[in-house]
Each structure stands twice: as structure tokens, then as C-alpha cells.
Amino acid sequence: GNSVTQMEGPVTLSEEAFLTINCTYTATGYPSLFWYVQYPGEGLQLLLKATKADDKGSNKGFEATYRKETTSFHLEKGSVQVSDSAVYFCALSDNTGGFKTIFGAGTRLFVKA
């Protein structure tokens, strides 16, 4: 069945550091891939998405490229800010298994000033 594996946290970085959060997936179909973010005290919201291979999703300085050959969708940001402190979830959905979305376990990011 489909699955999503993302790096365990917490990840602690200093402001302006480079961020990578790894995400790999297993899917039987041709999935769409998502990164969702949950800021402290707030609900989940979409950060970015990519719906086919080689697509790059980007938003708020974050980027992720859909790599079919490595089944990966790693999240990157060149220079993190304290306000990026949150929990980040990688997710997958496709047209097998009833269209449900599979979420990774989440990676908590702490950014220090």
C-alpha cells in the first residue's frame, strides 16, 4: 500500500540556516505530493504541492521537487526564520485506494534567533 516516510525531528536550526526535511514515498499509482504545515496554535494548512513528476512546488521561500526516480519530495528553504518554527507534514494522495491522503508522521522544526 501507499506510505510516506519523513525524517524524524525535532530539527533545530539557527536563523538563516539552510533547511532540508527529507520525504520519501511508496505508491502504486501516480500520486500527487504535498507539504502541509502546522504553526503553533494553528490548524494545518497547505504549504506547497506537486501533481506530476519533475514538478516543483514553491511557497514562502520553501521548495520541493517531485522526483519519481528516487520517489522523494524533500522540502528545502535557503534561509529559515524564527517564524518558520512549526510541524511539517509530507503527504501523498492518488487515484488508488479510494483517493485518501496518506500523511507522514510530521517533523517539528525549531528555529533559534
Place this chain on the structure above:
Amino acid sequence: GAGVSQSPSNKVTEKGKDVELRCDPISGHTALYWYRQSLGQGLEFLIYFQGNSAPDKSGLPSDRFSAERTGGSVSTLTIQRTQQEDSAVYLCASSSTGFTDTQYFGPGTRLTVL
């Protein structure tokens, strides 16, 4: 409304009682999802409604859990004979059509079973 709303925001109940959690999706969204988020854990899929199709119930953890969606809009998640392990935040999300669409999440209902 402007977003997905859920009620109540917090629910404290005694073990063995039944609870009902409500979700109002974004108007016009045909897909509705329920998830459970336990402390420090990821999101666990519970159930998915899409239009008039039969719901995907494959994530419901036991027959104590059920959900319905009336008129293609409001959904209610019911947990019968609650147990302490049911304590979690229950999240509802809706999306406009299919699986490539962004899901918009509600604020969640925090359920505590004593």
C-alpha cells in the same frame, strides 16, 4: 463560511459515554475527510466522503466509530462507548473535487476521555 468549522472545540467526556463531533466544510466542496491526531503523532486517516459515492471507511479504528454526511455538506463523527485511547484531536478537512486538490483543515476538536 470562509473556512472549515468544527464543533465543539474541546470535549471532555467520561469513559463509556458517546460523543458527536461536527464538521461544516467549505461551501461547494464535494470531498470531506476526518483524521485523528494523537499527541506527538502524525495524522491518522479515518474516513473520506466524496459527493454521493459510498464513503471510504477503511481508516475507522473500530466499530465504535461511525460518520455520516447529510445533504453532501455537514458531517458528524460519532464515537460510541468512548475509551481513554480515543483521546486525541479530531480534524476535519474538505476539498473541492479530487485527490490533487488542496485540503482545507478545520481547527479540530480536542477530545479528552477521562
